[in-house]
Amino acid sequence: MKRKPLRIGLVGTGFMGRAHSNAYRKVGNFFDLPYEPVLQAVCARNAENVAAFAAKWGYASTESDWRKLVARSDVDAIDICTPNDTHKDIAIAAAQAGKIVLCEKPLARDAREGAAMVAAVERAKVPNIVWYNYRRVPAVTLAKQLIDEGKLGKVFHYRAVFLQDWTIAASLPQGGAGLWRLDVNAAGSGVTGDLLAHCIDTALWLNGGIASVSAMTETFVKQRMHNLTGKVEPVGIDDACAFLARFGNGSLGIFESTRYARGHKALYTFEINGEHASIAWDLHDLHRLSFFDHRDESKLRGWRSIHVTDGDHPYMGKWWVPGLQIGYEHSFVHQVADFLDGLGKGVAVGPTFAEAQRTQVVCDTVLESARTKAWREVAGA
Numbered sequence: 001m002k003r004k005p006l007r008i009g010l011v012g013t014g015f016m017g018r019a020h021s022n023a024y025r026k027v028g029n030f031f032d033l034p035y036e037p038v039l040q041a042v043c044a045r046n047a048e049n050v051a052a053f054a055a056k057w058g059y060a061s062t063e064s065d066w067r068k069l070v071a072r073s074d075v076d077a078i079d080i081c082t083p084n085d086t087h088k089d090i091a092i093a094a095a096q097a098g099k100i101v102l103c104e105k106p107l108a109r110d111a112r113e114g115a116a117m118v119a120a121v122e123r124a125k126v127p128n129i130v131w132y133n134y135r136r137v138p139a140v141t142l143a144k145q146l147i148d149e150g151k152l153g154k155v156f157h158y159r160a161v162f163l164q165d166w167t168i169a170a171s172l173p174q175g176g177a178g179l180w181r182l183d184v185n186a187a188g189s190g191v192t193g194d195l196l197a198h199c200i201d202t203a204l205w206l207n208g209g210i211a212s213v214s215a216m217t218e219t220f221v222k223q224r225m226h227n228l229t230g231k232v233e234p235v236g237i238d239d240a241c242a243f244l245a246r247f248g249n250g251s252l253g254i255f256e257s258t259r260y261a262r263g264h265k266a267l268y269t270f271e272i273n274g275e276h277a278s279i280a281w282d283l284h285d286l287h288r289l290s291f292f293d294h295r296d297e298s299k300l301r302g303w304r305s306i307h308v309t310d311g312d313h314p315y316m317g318k319w320w321v322p323g324l325q326i327g328y329e330h331s332f333v334h335q336v337a338d339f340l341d342g343l344g345k346g347v348a349v350g351p352t353f354a355e356a357q358r359t360q361v362v363c364d365t366v367l368e369s370a371r372t373k374a375w376r377e378v379a380g381a
């Protein structure tokens with residue numbers, strides 16, 4: 001198939017800048033697609049660093065102001081890999097310039113910003129997507145297939161946690177490079193927008209809408225030195241958040257996230273209990289899906305650990321041979337593959353901005369519930 005070029009303009013050269021660049025470079029080697037990503041330009045504020053990044057990853061040119069990148073006529077798509085406080089302005093400007101917009105999660109710092117972004121891409125009618133990449137870990141996609149096939153039957157429980165342990169030291173500053181996640185002005189919220197947003201996106205995708213929530217949050221370290229001002233300032237983010245949820249399908253949800261769970265670096269797990277069967281997944285063992293089916297013969301009944309590497313498992317037919325597993329970075333390759341495939345067919349591929357906005361609304365409602373110490377209905381659920 002002759003591939004059309006899709007000229008990418010990437011903003012941000014950190015963790016996600018690398019993950020996305022890797023995906024753009026690899027995708028055409030493994031997937032047959034109507035478009036080929038072209039690494040046209042990369043943007044970050046420090047000209048020296050951005051030049052080094054461009055040389056390493058193969059970008060043809062650099063910019064140090066995202067406005068200049070958005071204004072370029074030789075760029076088709078803007079990919080936003082910068083801290084959360086920049087998403088809205090870049091996405092809206094990109095949509096107004098008629099660019100395709102790919103935006104990192106969370107969509108924005110809050111639902112008000114998110115709504116403006118959704119309005120901008122819809123008004124401009126530009127293809128758009130948000131990088132909730134865990135949907136495209138093959139084991140998670142397999143979970144979706146099993147649920148959609150009715151293998152679980154009626155769902156009773158959805159349980160998810162996302163645990164880390166990197167902000168426990170009270171001496172850790174907030175703000176600036178590497179630590180913007182601790183600065184509420186840059187991040188919007190703490191673990192709710194950063195980690196629970198992933199859990200919520202997966203949950204909405206697998207189990208449908210959340211109708212109401214009851215949450216508690218805590219900020220364990222109340223003040224930290226701010227890297228940008230040099231002053232000790234109050235900490236405005238939630239260090240930990242736990243919430244109960246009622247889903248529209250009648251099932252009960254329980255979600256927990258913290259950056260204060262010693263020993264856990266990125267423990268994202270979920271378990272779903274249905275009438276006939278249960279499913280469990282663990283990011284630390286991401287290529288496996290645990291499945292228990294009550295309909296199995298009783299003497300053989302038990303949890304099975306499916307090694308999601310066979311050709312008939314989602315995405316796996318594009319990689320190696322059965323038994324050989326893939327990893328974290330491949331979820332981004334899969335997202336690019338699906339997005340480019342959708343672009344060729346003229347169909348929207350999720351999570352679109354509008355879909356990611358539903359996660360944003362749940363996040364805002366969780367924080368509102370924690371503030372008011374009351375159950376809250378999720379608007380538009």
Ligand SMILES: NC(=O)c1ccc[n+]([C@@H]2O[C@H](COP(=O)([O-])OP(=O)(O)OC[C@H]3O[C@@H](n4cnc5c(N)ncnc54)[C@H](O)[C@@H]3O)[C@@H](O)[C@H]2O)c1
Nearest residue numbers: 012013014015016044045081082083084104105106131178
């Ligand atoms: N999908 C995921 O699993 C996942 C994982 C990590 C981060 N993220 C999201 O990706 C985004 C970036 O996170 P990260 O971990 O890559 O951060 P990072 O700190 O590693 O990198 C951020 C980059 O943005 C650049 N930057 C900041 N402000 C800028 C501006 N005004 N103009 C141009 N460049 C600017 C920085 O120089 C840096 O290169 C965040 O929204 C985050 O929530 C998503």
